[in-house]
Each structure stands twice: as structure tokens, then as C-alpha cells.
Amino acid sequence: MKMSPWRRWSRWRKRDSEIRLEIEAHLAMLKHDLIERGATPERAELEAQREFGNRTLIAEVTREMWGWTWFERFGRNLLFGLRSLWKSPGFVAAAILIMVLGVGANTAVFSVVHELLIRPLPYRDADSIVEVAAAYKPRNELLLVSAADFQDYVSQNTTFAAMALYGKSPVPTRAGAVSEYADATMVSPQFFDVFQLRAARGRLFRIEDFPSSSFRAGVAVISDSYWRSRCGADPNILGRTLHVSSAPLTVIGVLPGQFSYPDKTEIWIPMNASVYGMSRGARNFRAVGRLKPKISIEAAQAQMSMIAAEVGKRFPTENRGIDVVLTPLRDHLVGDVRPSLLILFGAVGTILLIACVNLAGIVLVRTTARSQEMSMRLALGASRAHLWLQLMAESIVLAVPVTILSLLTAYAARRILLALASSEIRELGDLPLDGPILAFCIGLSILTIMLFSCVPAWHACRLNQSGGRIIGSAGTGRLRALLVVGEIALSVVLLAAGGLLAKSFYRLQSVDLGFRPENVLVMTASYPSGRWEDSIEATRFFSRLRAEVAALPGVTAVGAIRSLPGDDAWSYGGHVVNHRPRPGTTTPEMTRKTAYVEVAPGTFQTLGVPLIRGRDFADSDAYHGPSVAIINEELARLSYPNQDPVGRTIFCGLNERSFQGMRIVGVVGNIHQYGPAGPALPAIYMPHTQHPSFTTRMNLVVQSAREPAALVEAMRRKAHELSPDVPVRFTTLEAVLRENTATARVSAFLVGLLAALALCLAVVGIYGVMAYLVAQRHREIGVRIALGAGIGKVFSLVLREGGRLTLLGLVLGLLGAGGAARVLVSLLFEVQPHDPSVYAGISLLVVVVTFAAISLPAWRATRVDPMTALRLE
């Protein structure tokens, strides 16, 4: 008979009260009869009670006739468990705290790991989607893909079902009244085939939507979120016009659900990549492809490498050493986060292990204390199974608060984790309470609690029935000592990892970037453009804006730069000095990665980049003036060794004008274009006025004595006075750089924090063991003192015991750390995984801290009164 537990429970309750009433009635009638036979009411009462027998017991056996008493028995165990835990609140609080810390931290990290590394990507058959990149083999350097190479890759391969080029940038877009930045991606024809998408509304691109010979497409597809947030979920969205970079585009489709590839794209625009130039060196696009069914990525990789090698032979000038690298989409998306995330997971896992060891330690103490109670219960006839059941019930009483508190802790821990992380991770938001996360948290809680209950239960089973004492309390002591050694070893491993990461982060922070990011306010703005004349107009707009902002009070320097230092959007390619290369020849410089960037006068001063030779750009370096360029020291060192580069001519592949040659007018200091972890690349700076571009986006950089925030409004007003249709965004250079070092900061901070936590737990552990030891050897110590052992002798006796455990733990930990450090290599910056100073430092720390923890019980040992101790003997 199926019945809901609730109905069974209520029926059980009803039957229980009925039996009680029935017994009451019996007693009443019995008493009544006794009184009738002449007994006094008091006597009758007593007599009836006696004759009837044990009421509770009878009610219970009667109830048992109806079955389902396990419920009742279990409930009683539960109640008993609750009561016995209630009696030792300190123990319960400590146990819950330790479990919650361990389980909560693990749940938080698991939730992030799950979302980034485990949860299937929201694309159909996502395993066969790969990111396609070019690579320069001699330097193992990933590059973008050029349209010309891409054509060869597509036409010659037999392993891809679809392949597409794309390029993403924030573009000024007007859906309604105001112009804002939207993230738009230009895509080549097969882009949506790669993801096997269908439109949620309207249609996706057809081949006739792709412009044959112009930059401008006439249509666009938008994301679901853009449709909802910017277009007000307009049901008549199809056919509506969006102004993207001031060009009118007709919306022909809305994509389904969460699709926003690449990287939160809101608008997709068809592009004809060949219009951007068919030079093989113009590596400007990203590419993505879908493998044919049953084709492995290795097979595809082998074929693509072969194609690339062939292209390299045919076009040695641009393509020597150029390979193709295929990366599974997930690896591409997760990128450099994966190793740090896994290391973090390992670190919280270690914390859980230490927490469990600690827990086992304190449970052992309590169990030892409860062995009297357990023996008594065994002696009184409780079966071992009954003891197990009781201890299990105690654990179940704990399971509920532990799970709930762990989830709360995980919620908070995840917030901290995300607040520290880089922007992509921050987007993950709050803890999702879905199946896998809940299962993980509950599973982990149960696991730790099992340990919590199994230790005493196992212990209880070793009790012998006759005596209250446990057999072999020395064994328990040894077990606890071993646990502490393990704890110390594990925390040493974590401390080593934390130390290495912290040192690496410190190194990263102290890299001389070559510029000063302090107090630099950045305003990103785009001028509406569509025609070539607009691009030229845009350079005039930025020149005027720069002059206007320079006139604002408090502003000490203003410049403008296409790509910000620390940003990863720098364009780069090769360069040639002195004369234009003849076709078919190749020089080392051509394959060199040289950064190209357009700047306005004053930029170097604003960023604090020193001018070493020659002059900065000036307003006189105008569109119609002679082409000029400034190079950095690195480029001067490489291409003009022991020569003065000023006055020479340099050629590069930014655009047609740069390829015609530019006169070098100055040399500036090196900067780390990609942030501190990246190299200081050779760089060519060109005046933005001489290189108008369809991408009119520039970053105005402002150095001011005032708080940067105070300038924001004034600058926004100035920009809108000059052109109302300009979208602007503000940030600071420091914020850009912080984003750049986020991964290093998070790993150093979190692993360091976890290591500190581990050390605390280990210290508590060793303190507990030593205090226990001193208490146990109280008499022995008393005798020693009575026999004339000095304070120093007693102190060192305890210290030696503790020292042995510490050293053993330390040595084991250092060995473990040596092995574990190898997985850190990819995260370390200018720090060796076996950096001796880190290992020495943490060893010292562990020794000092544990010494402090041991001294307290050691000191207490010296205070043992020999008379009291002897009297106890």
C-alpha cells in the first residue's frame, strides 16, 4: 500500500494517541472496580498501576503490531543524538565550522569549475567545433588568420564541414534615439553553419547578403539579449533599421537564446573578408570551424598543418614558418583560466582533506571521552548495531545544518571569488542552485559526516563490554599524532603553492611596464563613419577633442592611442627598414612581431613613456604631410644596432601608406603592450591623422592633477558638443591593467588564503595533540619534577615530542610540494617552481608557528605540581 510519508506519519500519530487513551480507559475501569471492592482511591490508584504493568512499554509493543515502528525508533535515536550533541555545544560548533569551511569552499570552486570546464557548451555537437588560429612556429606564437590563407585552408581541406572567419569590435550603434557601443562581429558566410544555428525569428544570412566588393553589408542578425534590452523585444523587429557605425542595416533575424559567440556579441554583420585586402601578411581575423562527423581533431590538425606548410612554400616571404593550430572551442573559451582554476580546486580539496583530518582528531578526543558511556550502553545490552545507529543519528542531526551552512558559505565564497576574478568569470553571477551543485554539496557534506560518525562508531566497536576503559588509548594517541603529521604536510604543500604564486604575483606587479598607469583616465570614443571621408573627419574630431580636453582645468597632459597598453587588441605584423622589400625576398624583420599603433601628439608624455631621441609627433604631422613614424628602443636595438634610426625610412603592413615608407622622427622607451606578463615588443607608432581607418575608435588618455572621476562629465560634454552622435566609455588605465593581472592576483590571493587557513587548522591540530599528551603524562611529569628534573628539562621534553611531529610533517610536506609545484609552472612568472627562498620562508613560518603552538602545553607541563601528581599515583 503506497502512502505518502506525511499521511503515514499522521496516521501513526493518531494511532499512538488512541492506544494511550485505550490504556487510560483500562486503568480507570480497573481503579473503579478496586474502589468498589473497598480500596481507598490512593490505594486503588497504586494497585491499578501495579497490576497493569509498564504502560509505555505496553503501548509500544501494541503499536508495533501495526508495523512502521522503525520510524519511531529512529526518531528516538535522532532525539537522543540531538540531546547528546546539545550537551557539548563547543564540540558541535567546532565540528560544524570545520565541515562548513571545507564543504562550502569546495562547493564554491566546484560551481565555477563546473560552469567553465564541465557543463556542455550550449552549441549543438559542441565537441566538433574548433577555433582555428595561425601560429608562427619558430616562436610558438599564435597569430590571427589572413583572408588569403583562409581561402587556401577552406578550399584544400577535407576535414571540415564548415569554416568561417570573424572579427569582433565594439561599434557605435543606434537602435533608438541615442548612439551606444554594441559588440558587433563581422562574419564570413559559413559562420552560423559552424554552430548549426537556426534563427529564432526571421532568417540567418544567405550568400547574397554578403557584399561582393564593398565593406558595407545591408543586413544584420541580432542576439536575443540585444533584441530584448535594446529593441524592447519589438515583435516587429524584422525589417527595422539599426545604425551600426552610422550605416543603416536591416535586421533580418534574431538568434535563439543565449547564443552570443564570440564573447557576448550582440550584432552579427556579413562580411567579405577579401575586401580588407588579400595580402597574406594581413592577419586580421579569427576563425572557427566545425569538423566533419567522425573526424578527430588530430586528423584535422595534421591535414591543416600540411596545407599550411604548402602555402608556406609557395609564399615564403609572408608564410615561412606559419602553421595552423586547432583548439577545441572549450579550451579556447576557457583559455588561461583552466590551470589556475584546477589548482584552486586542488587547493580547496586539500583544505577539505585537512579539515577532515582535523575533524577526525577532535572526534577522537570526544569518543575517548565518551568511551565510558558507550561501554555502559554495551553492558546494558545495547547491540553494536544499535550504537552505530545512534551515532549515525547524531551525524544526521548535523547533516542538515552543515549542508545549509555550506551552501550559504559557498554563496559568499563564490561572490569573493568572482569579485577578484577577471571580467569573463565575473559574468557567471551568483551560485546556481542546480542539480550538480546541490548534489556536490550534499554529497560532500555526507562524506565528511560519515567520517565524523564512523570514527566514533568504529571506536565503539573496539570497546570491550566489561571495562569502561578503551583498549589501547595509546593507539588513539598515535593515530592522532599521525593525523597531525598529515595535516602539517598538507598545509606545507599549500603554503608552498601560495608562496610561489604570491612571489610570482609580486614579480608581476613590480615589472617596469615602461609607462605610468597612475591617474590616467581613458575615454574611448568612436566617430560615426561610413565613407572614407568620415574616417578622415574622425581624425579631425579627435584632434579637436584632444585640444578641448587639454584646455580643461587640472588636465596636465592629453594624448590618444588606438590600442591601450594592457589591452589585447594591438595590431602587429612585420616591418622592413631602409628600403621596400623586393617581392620574393624575406628578411628576419618581416617575420618579427612588431606592434603597430596610431597615436596623437602628447600620448608619450601622458603615459610617461620617455622620448629618447628625436621628437614627438606634432599637429603639423597632418594627413597631407610627409609620412612619419616613431619607433621604440627594442626596434632600434634589433634593426639599427649602433646606428641612429632618426631620419631613416621604415615600412610596415598597417595599411597602404605605411607600406610606402615612413621617416623615423623619434625613438621612445619600450612598453609592455600586453601588460606585465607579456614581452616588450618592438613597436612602430604612427600619427593617427596620417592613418585614418574605418575603425574610428580611439582611446583618449588624460593625465590630470584632479581626481580622474571629476573629469568624466566635463569630457563627455566636450565630446558631445563636438559631435552628438559619438558614444563614449570611460575607464582608467589602472583598471585595464588590473584586469590584465586578474588571474595571477586571484590565484595568489586565494591559494595564499587557503594556505593560511590550512596552517591555522594544522596549528590547532598540533596544539590539541600536545595538550592531550601533557594531560595524559601528567603523573609521569610530576614524578620527573619530584625527582629533580628542571623546568628546562620538562619543557624540552614536550617540545621534543612536538618538534618531531612538526619536522616529520614539514619534510613530508616539502617533498609533496616539490612534486606539486610542477603543476604550477604555467602560472608562475619569473619564479622557479623550486624557488629556494619560498621553501625556506615557509619552513621557517611553519617551525615558528608550530613552536608557538607547542610551547603553551610545554609551559603548562612545567607548572605540574609534583605533590598533586604523586598523590594521584
Added chain:
Amino acid sequence: MLKKESYKNRIELLQGTLDMLILQTLRWGPQHGYGISQFIRSGSGDVLQVETGSLYPALHRLEKQGWVKSEWRQSENKQRAKYYTLTAAGRKHLSASEERWNRMTTAIADLMKYDGNPA
């Protein structure tokens, strides 16, 4: 624990017989637990004493089997009590166990009288 075990043993020992005696008692009409115990005691001339610890489990077992049914009623002394009534199934069970009982007592009696010589 020990006590409970012993109650259980006694129930098992007496089970069939006690059930039969209870059902037999109820043949005279609905009765409550106290009444049943008094009836068995006085009806047997104080020879058979039914422990309450056996009586109530037995009553509830019989009720679960469907051999008796119960309802709450006012007794002659204005005491609310749970009255048990024999059901049709109970009546059938009673006659079956009565027959079995008679066969068994006859067999036992014969055996006790047996003097070694074949009849």
C-alpha cells in the same frame, strides 16, 4: 530491551490460544480490553490471567487481521472505552481454531493417557 524481549516471547507462546480466547469472549457481544481480561479471568475461575502486555498487542493484531473491529463507546460507568466486535471473518477464524484446538487437546489427552500398549 530485555523486558521487551520477554513480553514478545510470552505473546508468541500464548498467541494462538489467547487469540482464540479473545474471539470466544467477543462471541457474547462487543467488549473493551478491560472487560475481556476480566471475563477470561473470572470465566476460568482465576486460573487464566491475561497480562495487559499480551492482551493489547493481541487485540490490535486481531484488528489488523480484520477478525475484530473497534469503536469508541460509553461504558455503563460513563467511561469512554474502545469496544471490540467480532467480524464475520473473525467468526470463521474462531470456529477453525476451535476445531484445531479440540483436535489438539484430544490428541494430547490421548497421548497423556497412553500406557505403552497399542490400543
